[in-house]
Amino acid sequence: MSGLRTVSASSGNGKSYDSIMKILLIGDSGVGKSCLLVRFVDDKFNPSFITTIGIDFKIKTVDINGKKIKLQLWDTAGQERFRTITTAYYRGAMGIILVYDVTDERTFSNIRQWFKTVNEHANDDAQLLLVGNKSDMDTRTVTYEQGEALAKELGIPFIESSAKNDDNVNEIFFTLAKLIQEKIDNDKLAGGSGAGKEGNININSGSSANSKNACCN
Amino acid sequence: MQSPTTTKQSSITTDQSLHHCELLAESIFDEKSVVTFFTHREQKDFKRKLICSSLEKRDIATLLKLGVSNFGFISADLRRESWYLLLCEQLLLPQGSRTDVSDDKFRHRDENQVHLDVQRSFTGVKDLQRKETLRTLLKNIIIRILRTHHQLNYYQGYHDVVSVFIVIFAQCKRYYPSDRMQEDVLLFSDMTNRGDEDVSFSTEDMNNNTNSTLTQAFEDKDGNFAVDEQKLFRCVEAFTLLYLRDFMMDSLDFPIDQLRIIPRLIKTIDKNLYKKLRLDQVEPFFAVSSILTIFSHEMKPMEDGESSIIFCIFDYIISSQSMSAPLLMYANLVVENKNRLLEEYETNLENFGNYIDLVHGIMQKVLLGVSYDEKLWDRILQKMRTDVKNVNFSYKKLVNKFSVLVTTATGKPIFTPQGNSQTRYDLNYVKNLLNKEIQLNTKRKLLSNQKNDKKKTNFTLLHRLSSLTCSASFVYKISIFIGLMALMIKFYRGSSIKHLIPQTKMYIGKLRSSSLAGLYQESKYIWLDPLYGILQNMVTSVSSRNTSFVVNK
Numbered sequence: 001m002s003g004l005r006t007v008s009a010s011s012g013n014g015k016s017y018d019s020i021m022k023i024l025l026i027g028d029s030g031v032g033k034s035c036l037l038v039r040f041v042d043d044k045f046n047p048s049f050i051t052t053i054g055i056d057f058k059i060k061t062v063d064i065n066g067k068k069i070k071l072q073l074w075d076t077a078g079q080e081r082f083r084t085i086t087t088a089y090y091r092g093a094m095g096i097i098l099v100y101d102v103t104d105e106r107t108f109s110n111i112r113q114w115f116k117t118v119n120e121h122a123n124d125d126a127q128l129l130l131v132g133n134k135s136d137m138d139t140r141t142v143t144y145e146q147g148e149a150l151a152k153e154l155g156i157p158f159i160e161s162s163a164k165n166d167d168n169v170n171e172i173f174f175t176l177a178k179l180i181q182e183k184i185d186n187d188k189l190a191g192g193s194g195a196g197k198e199g200n201i202n203i204n205s206g207s208s209a210n211s212k213n214a215c216c217n
Numbered sequence: 218m219q220s221p222t223t224t225k226q227s228s229i230t231t232d233q234s235l236h237h238c239e240l241l242a243e244s245i246f247d248e249k250s251v252v253t254f255f256t257h258r259e260q261k262d263f264k265r266k267l268i269c270s271s272l273e274k275r276d277i278a279t280l281l282k283l284g285v286s287n288f289g290f291i292s293a294d295l296r297r298e299s300w301y302l303l304l305c306e307q308l309l310l311p312q313g314s315r316t317d318v319s320d321d322k323f324r325h326r327d328e329n330q331v332h333l334d335v336q337r338s339f340t341g342v343k344d345l346q347r348k349e350t351l352r353t354l355l356k357n358i359i360i361r362i363l364r365t366h367h368q369l370n371y372y373q374g375y376h377d378v379v380s381v382f383i384v385i386f387a388q389c390k391r392y393y394p395s396d397r398m399q400e401d402v403l404l405f406s407d408m409t410n411r412g413d414e415d416v417s418f419s420t421e422d423m424n425n426n427t428n429s430t431l432t433q434a435f436e437d438k439d440g441n442f443a444v445d446e447q448k449l450f451r452c453v454e455a456f457t458l459l460y461l462r463d464f465m466m467d468s469l470d471f472p473i474d475q476l477r478i479i480p481r482l483i484k485t486i487d488k489n490l491y492k493k494l495r496l497d498q499v500e501p502f503f504a505v506s507s508i509l510t511i512f513s514h515e516m517k518p519m520e521d522g523e524s525s526i527i528f529c530i531f532d533y534i535i536s537s538q539s540m541s542a543p544l545l546m547y548a549n550l551v552v553e554n555k556n557r558l559l560e561e562y563e564t565n566l567e568n569f570g571n572y573i574d575l576v577h578g579i580m581q582k583v584l585l586g587v588s589y590d591e592k593l594w595d596r597i598l599q600k601m602r603t604d605v606k607n608v609n610f611s612y613k614k615l616v617n618k619f620s621v622l623v624t625t626a627t628g629k630p631i632f633t634p635q636g637n638s639q640t641r642y643d644l645n646y647v648k649n650l651l652n653k654e655i656q657l658n659t660k661r662k663l664l665s666n667q668k669n670d671k672k673k674t675n676f677t678l679l680h681r682l683s684s685l686t687c688s689a690s691f692v693y694k695i696s697i698f699i700g701l702m703a704l705m706i707k708f709y710r711g712s713s714i715k716h717l718i719p720q721t722k723m724y725i726g727k728l729r730s731s732s733l734a735g736l737y738q739e740s741k742y743i744w745l746d747p748l749y750g751i752l753q754n755m756v757t758s759v760s761s762r763n764t765s766f767v768v769n770k
Contacts, residue, residue, distance in 0.1 A: 020568060020570075022570055022574070029330060029333055029334075029373065030333040046340070048336055048337045048338075048340055049337060049340070050337055050340055050514075051333075051334050051337050051338075051373050051374070051376070051377075051514075052373075053373050053374045053377075053505065053506035053509060053510065053514050054502060054503075054505035054506045054509075055502065055503075055505075055577065056581070057577070057578060057581060070568075072568075072569075072574075077373055078373075079330060079372065079373045081370075081372060081467075081468055081469050082373070082469065084468065084469050084470075084473070085469060085473075085502045085505055088500060088502060088573060089502075089573065089574065089577070091570075091571060091573070092570035092571055092574065
């Protein structure tokens, strides 16, 4: 049951990438999922970015350890009623980013609910990442430590970011992509039999915001 | 202008023709009619006159046809009056004043979400003050709708639909010929630019969520350029209750029912495309934003531009009183882009992990790219006008029995012979429908939750079973091992599977005889421990086994 599966480019087809990773952004409405995505893909910021209805997706190719990786980024609607639709797209996701707003405690406490939804619908070996967005705001109600503690409890890495100031936005996607790549490499080493599931992976991306131990789920 | 050659054309140019507009309205603005002889501008001017005269006479039947035909209701001023007249005809309100819901005790549970979405609306408007004005109006209208009809649930995308009405009603107020209208637009924007003096609008008012500040905000000294909020509210209310009811339940179950009609429509139009895109296997979730917002999420309504497509789409829907129209439009949109979709399908086959992602990916890529293609949309609307009667499709079995598709927005009045009275609904009747639909939705939600729970328990049961086999106690493993070994030895000794057949026959014979003799216990014994027989037989020689088999026979 290996859900970790990169879609390899067939040789001679003139494709400009080595593999594709499907990554999903989830979290309450208004936490800044689309803003993070637009900042990462187009390097733009608009405080009143349009509402996402249903599902949107964007593509960005990045370079990780010399490999060209095409990131397939799926942005989801935050309103609860859309979960029936958005969960249909969890299948095959290799990375899932759970986003909350550091100025809104409700969005933080809802992360547990989102985590539960992920466990119900996503592949067992999908790599998760917790992100506290809007770290530039003075009106913060959720501290860095609280975010870190929750991440530890859920056994996933944690990053605080600001789409507005472009703080740690690239780190989110690069950290996740590296973790996924490491998992794939580990799987290959173990003969692709799904072994190495219990192994801890160290993130050495140099970002202070990363937790030291990332547990795979 | 060239002199018209046919008698039909000459009759158009005379003023007398206005009296016969009922007869002409239906066909005259279709692409293929004689009117294509004239320029678009001439056609529009003529149509404007027809609409004006129909509005004056309150000639609903003609107005309906004008709304559906080419250019729709032409411009914001005519649109506003036409929509108002038609929607008031469609939803009748009881007499008497309505309760004021501005007090916070009427607060609706979804107001927080409304606030979040309104902050992200009208992103295309460059003038900041104008943008804030429109947002305030949008927020007030939505909140008033929700507070007046507390059972309705707000969904993300409803704000897009309402913003179409906002733009039409905020553009200018009075009913003027086109040249005057231009002036009005200028005056109105001029007024908002002058700032705090004329428009008592500030960011503080924004945070103050009361309706009283709103009335101040949109009225100047003459009252000339004020948005008629009452009329606007009346239109949005009727449109919401008659057309959008299915979308405003507690879940997306009913909208998903509507979405699932789209692949079926595509199948009736182009079966080949339906098969190639595997639409029988893929949920049509890619269409959710287009349908929930009636295309207004993809095509943001803007205050400039008379011929904007999004307004023509709304003209069509309101005039035909049809919520199946957006579904058919979407199906046509897909079919119109067939070649590009198939092309993208082929090139992206390897780029996606499964068909859900692939179909969503190519639909988004191709359809978003063409959402502002006016010519394409003209073709689609033209198809709607001519081919819609040919698509014989019953929605009855696909949606709930109180759905807008089979009750209040069926799209039927337009197809009945001339002179029919429009399908009218009483507010209480519609409220009753709404309550029944909510009840059904709750039932359905409960059912689907139960199903999910069942699935989960099934899953855990399976999981447990499989884990049992993996981590079962040593005794189990040993016994299974012995059994398998016994079978293997048997095969080895018998060296042919043929020997197994008489063996089975023997068991069946044993069972039969024992059951005939009423010896159920023995039969149980046989079936509970078939290994016993095999092992016993193994001990005896091959020849004796054969004789026992003969004896049994």
